[in-house]
Amino acid sequence: xxxxxxxxxxxxxxxxxxxxxxxxxxxxxxxxxxxxxxxxxxxxxxxxxxxxxxxxxxxxxxxxxxxxxxxxxxxxxxxxxxxxxxxxxxxxxxxxxxxxxxxxxxxxxxxxxxxxxxxxxxxxxxxxxxxxxxxxxxxxxxxxxxxxxxxxxxxxxxxxxxxxxxxxxxxxxxxxxxxxxxxxxxxxxxxxxxxxxxxxxxxxxxxxxxxxxxxxxxxxxxxxxxxxxxxxxxxx
Numbered sequence: 001x002x003x004x005x006x007x008x009x010x011x012x013x014x015x016x017x018x019x020x021x022x023x024x025x026x027x028x029x030x031x032x033x034x035x036x037x038x039x040x041x042x043x044x045x046x047x048x049x050x051x052x053x054x055x056x057x058x059x060x061x062x063x064x065x066x067x068x069x070x071x072x073x074x075x076x077x078x079x080x081x082x083x084x085x086x087x088x089x090x091x092x093x094x095x096x097x098x099x100x101x102x103x104x105x106x107x108x109x110x111x112x113x114x115x116x117x118x119x120x121x122x123x124x125x126x127x128x129x130x131x132x133x134x135x136x137x138x139x140x141x142x143x144x145x146x147x148x149x150x151x152x153x154x155x156x157x158x159x160x161x162x163x164x165x166x167x168x169x170x171x172x173x174x175x176x177x178x179x180x181x182x183x184x185x186x187x188x189x190x191x192x193x194x195x196x197x198x199x200x201x202x203x204x205x206x207x208x209x210x211x212x213x214x215x216x217x218x219x220x221x222x223x224x225x226x227x228x229x230x231x232x233x234x235x236x
Contacts, residue, residue, distance in 0.1 A: 027052075036089035043082050047071040051204035054124040055086075058144065061126060063200030068127075070097055070183055072108040072120060072207040076176035081183070083196055092196055095189050098165040100181040101236075106174070111207055113143075113151050118180050121149035121157065125203040128153075130194060135160035135184075139194045141203060149205075157181050159197075161190035164236045177236030 030052040034040070039048060051069045055062070065087040074080040081097040084090070099108035100120040112119035123145035130139050138160040143149030149157075162184035163169070164177020183205070185193055197203065 033084060033086060033089050037082075037084055037091040039082065039091070042079070042094065043069060043071055044073065047073065047206035050206055051202075054204050055202045058124065058126075058202070061144070061200075062202055064197075066092070066197055066201040068197050068201065068203040070203070070205045072099055072103075072111075072122075072205060075106045076108075076178075077106070077170050077174075081185070081193075083193060093189065093193050095193065096165060096167055096170075096176060096186055098162060098176045098179045098182075098184040101178040103178070103181075105178075108207060113147060113149055115151060115155050120181055120183070120205065120207075121152060121155075122205050122207045123148040125149060125152060125205070127159075127197050127199065127201045127203055130198050133158070133160065135162060137161070137191050137194060139198050155181060157183075159183055159185060159190070159194055159203075161185055161187040163187065169236075173236070 030049065033052075034043075034045070034048055047069060051067060055067050065085065067084045067086055069082045069084070071080045071082075076096065076098060079094045079096055081093070081095045082091060083093040083095075085092050100118050102112075102118040103110050103120045108120055110119055111122050113121050121143060123143065125141040125143050128140040128142050130137060132138070135158075138158045140158050141152050143152035143157075160182060162177070162179065165179075165184040166186045166188070167176075169175075169177050183203075
């Protein structure tokens with residue numbers, strides 16, 4: 001009953017076209033996972049609670065008790081992808097992850113479900129099958145939220161490895177490189193993370209709350225990356 005009430009309240013706030021209200025306190029199980037995984041100071045409570053709500057709402061759709069959260073309110077210089085084993089209450093991975101080229105530079109501020117936008121998309125996804133593609137071992141995603149991310153498969157939004165998502169890129173360019181909308185991962189971790197989350201788990205992408213209920217965020221100034229090398233960073 002507590003979980004249901006919390007889920008309904010949060011769903012209504014997300015559906016509103018007005019500024020979203022803060023999420024109610026998470027139920028006990030979510031609070032236990034957050035504490036057990038040591039997420040305080042790394043992943044915002046707002047992102048975690050929204051992800052838990054999405055997971056709980058679609059509980060019957062998941063084949064695995066693994067929850068992946070991407071917090072795009074954090075800059076790409078920080079680790080902002082978290083893979084959580086909900087059954088064991090263990091943080092499996094914490095990693096850097098790239099965002100779409102047209103979503104922003106250091107920070108992802110704009111999001112789109114449109115083909116050709118080169119932007120990331122927010123909301124809940126179900127991880128699907130793995131395959132070998134132009135980026136190597138990759139993972140297809142099915143967006144579950146109509147109008148928000150349900151064109152992910154048609155847009156070829158997948159989890160894959162990319163050199164520009166490696167933390168070494170930050171030292172050269174002051175930020176990670178950017179994808180065509182995919183959550184690209186460091187090559188050293190990509191295969192392990194894909195194996196941990198593939199086959200029907202929940203992946204939830206959180207962004208600026210003002211973008212969570214609208215098609216696109218209002219552009220705002222963002223911090224300038226440091227140590228930029230135009231010759232080596234152009235295009236990413």
